[in-house]
Each structure stands twice: as structure tokens, then as C-alpha cells.
Amino acid sequence: MAANHILYLTNTILVSLVANGGRISQRKTFPVSGGGASAFEAHVVGLRGLPTHVITDLAEEDFRLDTIPHVGSRDRQAVMARKLTQVFRNSTYRHAIAQGREPDGRRDHRVVYTAITNDEILKPWVEILQRLEVPVEGIYSSAVLSGRLLDALGLNFAHTLLVTFNPGGAVRQTYFRGKELRFSRLSPVDLEEGASLGTFLAEETTRTWQYLDSVRYFSPGDRLEVCVIAHPRDRAEIEPVLRDFEPMQNRLIDIEQAAGMVGMKPPPASSSTEALLAHVFLRRGEHNHFASQDLRRFAVIRRARIAIQAVSVAVLAIGLAYGGWNLSFLLQVSNKNQQSVDRALAIDAERDRLLKSIPSQGVAGQTMRDVVAFHSGSMRAYPTVASFLLPISAVLDRYPDIRLSQIEWQTADDEMATPTLVPIAPQAAPPIKALGPGKASSPATAVRVAAPAEGSFVTGRHAVAILEGTVRVDGLGYRNALEQVRNLVDELGRLDGYRAAMIDSPLDVTPKGGIQGKFGERTPASSQARFSLKVTLMTRPKP
């Protein structure tokens, strides 16, 4: 609990209480007359920063009961304010409290108006507080606050008369019906000769009961619980004198026990209840009763200052928190970045080490790769004429009637490539020859297809050859000759990697071409029929 400054004003003295951390840490009294005000001003200078609460316990405090019709909350406040002005026209310090509603009829609101009827009592103190710019939070009626004390002590009766001693040598009697304040009066303790505090209290409480009874606060059978809060030192003087009778019962409340009940430490040293009330007030809080807005302005400014500073701290904290949050991520990312840099450097170092370990063999690695790639792609399986013809020769050995006359061979990237061949007519031409539409009477002529550009180097993925030869035809034995050439083509085609196709047949007997024959007196014994084949060898597939 923050430090608070409580001023308890009576008709004779002003008590200054400084509460800190829930305890009354400082107590000082100032007489209301003489040099009390100047001493008080000097005292307050050191406490001007503390929120200050003024509790009045004055004989000049008046109470009026009233009822107002039930209206809305704002209207009720307006009615109460207007009536308060009417009731206490000349008082600056006035307050209205709506306490409850009538149980029947219009169910009007019960209101108690209270005011300090003499402003001059407060004036010197208020002027000092204003001059020193003391943050006055409010001015409170001790009688109203005593209702809080009743609650705190658990003294909840139908009719309660709370009797308290104030530091100004007076006794305040406050009557509560249920929890509603109905009446309060302050009596200075002015003991006549031979009288004791007990007899004084007995007389005063009896007189109060008589007054309350006269204004018909009690119904038959009602009993007034008189609760006297006193220090154990005064108990012996009070207790024997207080006499209970049918409508009134006395309860002597030990102020030390009461302090224990409300958690006040240390307990008050006398029967004076200002510290007890101050403690309950600080614990339970209370809205301002009498202080005007102008009087409270330094308190408002103080609260605003605290709020602005709290906002400043909050803003700064948010900034710091957000900055810290970003910073934590930043550190994480930065840490990762550093790791990335380290890893990159390590990888670079490893690469440098690897590059140094590359076997150079006198040339750059790229050169080595290119050389090997060129060799693998273009040279390693490059075909040769002999290797191409060797398997063909082995097949031809099985065909004694077939004789090759010329071979046009070339390497190619495409098996569709076909070398050009100038046909050679056989010496012993057959009596029958084909007349193809595109070939006319000349033997078959191959067509050059997609020959590589001059200067370019074919990779030798294929070897292509046109084989031209003759087959012996005995008499008109073309069937046998055709059969032999076809078989030759088939056998060549079955060789591993080879393909063979006939270009020019020994005799084209398909209907699309013409045939020209010339028979003399005798059929020739044998002749040579020309044919040509295309043979391809794929040395390696396309990559």
C-alpha cells in the first residue's frame, strides 16, 4: 500500500497520520488555535507529495434525512444535488448519500444530507493545503466512515449506536438503522465534579436513546445495541457504570481487539479511534464527501502525473519488450547467419583443398575431361572399313554365285545417310532387265542424303555402305538368283548391329515397273544380274 497522509480534524486538534505499507508510521497533533496552523504548514511541507485525505469529526457537522421519489440514476443525482443545496445553502462542504429505499408506498429513496455548517473551521487548513499544492483526495465525514468500521467489526444490528472517542476530547454517537446512517452527534467530554467517563457515557447514550425513541425510530420490542469502542485502560472506568435495560444493551468493544479484527498494527494506545478509522478507510476506501473539484485539483493532477508516468513506463516497456523480442530473433538469426558463414567458409576451404588435390597431369581438369569426352564420344568406337566388311565377307563366302563389284562406304551420324554410287554394268548382261519408272533403263542410282557439311567431323555412330554386285543367272533362272540375293540380305540383317536392305533387285518383278527382254535364237547359258544393297552398322546408340 502506498504512503498516504490522513488529517483527522476535530474541534480542538488536528491529527496528522502518515500511513505507510498499511501501518500508521507517523502521528502528530496540532491545536486548531494558536500556532497550530503554522506548525502544521511546516509539517506538511515535507509531506506535500503524499495523497492527503481529510477526515472531519466536528460538532458542526449536521445530518438531515429525506426521501426522494424513485427516478433514474442521473436524475436522482440531480435531485439530491438540488436538495442538498437547498438544505445546506451556506455550506461549502456538503454531501448527499442515497442509502436505500422505502419498503412500501412509492418506495422512495432514503437520503441523508450531511454538511459542515461552518466553513471557517476548515478554511485555515484548506488554505495551507492549497498553498502548498497538496494533493487532497477528499474530505470525509467520520460519522459516515464509522459505518465502514461497523461492517469491519461485524457489528450489524437492527439498531446500532456506535460510540467512539475522538482525539479532540469528545464522544461521537452515531446511530445506524441496519446499515443506514440516521443520526450522529458529538459531545465534548466535559466531566462534572465527581462524574466518571462511565457515567458520562451512560448519561449520553441514555439521552440519545430517549431522543431516538422520541422521533419514533424504534418499534415495540426493538432494542438499541450501544457499541462503545474503548481502550482497556478505560474499561474499568466505563464497564461497571453502563447498565443494560430492556430497549438498550451496551457492548464494550476493546479497541485493541477491534484493531486486531481490522488488521491494524500496532493497536491504538488510547480510546481515541482516529487511527482505527483511518486504517479502515485506507483498507476499504471511500468516495470523497465534502471536497470540491477545485480543492481536489492537485490530487487530480497527481493522479494524471502518475497515469502519464505509468503510460510512459508502459510505452517504454513495450518498446523495450518489442525491441528485446526482435533482438532475441535477431540474435538467433545472427547466430544462424554466423553458422552459415562458417559453413560456407568451411565448404570453400574444402573446395580449395579439393581443387589443389586434383591430379593435373600437366593440363587443366577441363581439358582432361574434354579430351576423354571427345575420345569416348567420337573416337573410341569409330568404325573402320575392314571391321565393317569382315562379317559381311564371312556371309558372302556362303554365296559363291554372288560377286561384289564395288563398295561405297562412309561413316555417318544418321543411318538414313546413303552414299552415292555410280553403277557398273555387268559384262554379261542378262536377257531380261527391269525398266523402273524412276530408273528408266539405267541401273539403280543411290541418292545422297544429308551429307555432313564440308569440314565437319561425323562422330561415326553409324557406318553405311552401298554394296553393288552381280549374281549369276543360269538361263532364265531368275528365281534362284532373286532367292540368293534375298537370302543374302536376310543374313546380313541378322548380323549383330547390322541392317541390310535391297536397293536394286537383280530383276524388279513388281507391277510398278516395266521389263524389257531380248531372246535370240538361243537362250544364253548364264549371265550376270546386277543388284545393290544398303548395309548399315550402328557402332553405338545415340547418347
Place this chain on the structure above:
Amino acid sequence: MSAVFSKDGVRGLRISWVLLALALVTSAALAAGSYWFLQQEKRDAITLAKRLQQSKARNDAVKREIEDMRASSTVFQDLLDRGILQEGSRLDFIERLDQLKNSHGLINLEYEIDPQRVLTLADGRVFNALDVMGSRVKLRLKALHEGDALAFLEDLSTPKRGFNAMSRCHLQRIERASADVSSPRVEASCTMEWISLKDKVKANAS
């Protein structure tokens, strides 16, 4: 609220308002600064991630290159031994032709060696570190037997040093007009590329 903005309020709260303004500015600066630095660091992280990836990729490439080189080094050494990167000696070539002609009993051998040129590969492949150089050699020969001609061409195509690629060959049987057994029975006309490679890297360095 009016008390806050009254003369007393303005005077009493002046420092608080200044503190609030300072707090706002400081907080905003902290927030903006830390955010900016964080974003900067994130951008750096992206850049570094790319750099790391590139480093890894380069490293992997080097590793692959080393593996390739280890696998290729034997082949390369053989090719080096065969003088793939050396410019062939024409005199050696001519002497070899003569030697092969004699050893295979060719009756006649004519040849023509064209100037060396940079070969372009028909399949469009390009080597960054190499120039493929080729000298076209045209041959015309006559032999008693086609076996001699083929053996000559085979030996010529597979030299111990260098690389010769026979690209075209025309073989034709010669019909004998007379009974002279020493007259040639086969003639051949061939085209060959005499290939060597030039190291562009080394050439540029020198």
C-alpha cells in the same frame, strides 16, 4: 480532466508530458531500430543461404569433377601416351604411309594431305578447353587383293600414335583385261581425317 489542462495542471505535468514524449520516441526508435536490424539480418540470412547453397553446389561440382577425373585419368593417360595433345608430324605420317604401302604390298598409293583446320563436330558438340584439329587425307591405292587394301586401311585407321578416322571409302573391283597376275585387282579411293587436339587453356595461357 479540466484540472489536468488548467494552468496548474500544465505546469505540474510539464515534465511528465516531456517524459511521455521521450518514452514514445525512445520506444518507437527501439521498435523501429530493432525491427530494421532484424529485417536486415533476415535479408542477410537469405543472401547467406544462397551463398551457402552455391558453395555446396560448387563443392559438389568439384567433387564430381574429381570423381570424373579419377575415372578419366587412366583413359587420359593412355590418350596422352598416344600423343592426342601433340601436333602430328607430317614427315612421320608420310614415312608411315610408305612403310604400310610396302608392308601390305600395295601396287600404287597416292595421297593428298590438306591443310590442318578446326573440325566442327557434326553433332554440334563443343569443347570449352579443346580445339579438335583435323587434316583431311585423300588416298587412292591399288592392290592385288582386296585383303591387302583392307589391311592397309585398317592399319592406317588404328595407328599407335595419333588418331585417324576413315570417313569415306570406295572400293572397286578391277576387271582384268589381260591375264597378267601382277596387275591390280582392286582399287580404293578413301578420305580420312588425321586428328589431333589442341589445349585451348594452355594455348591461352602461353
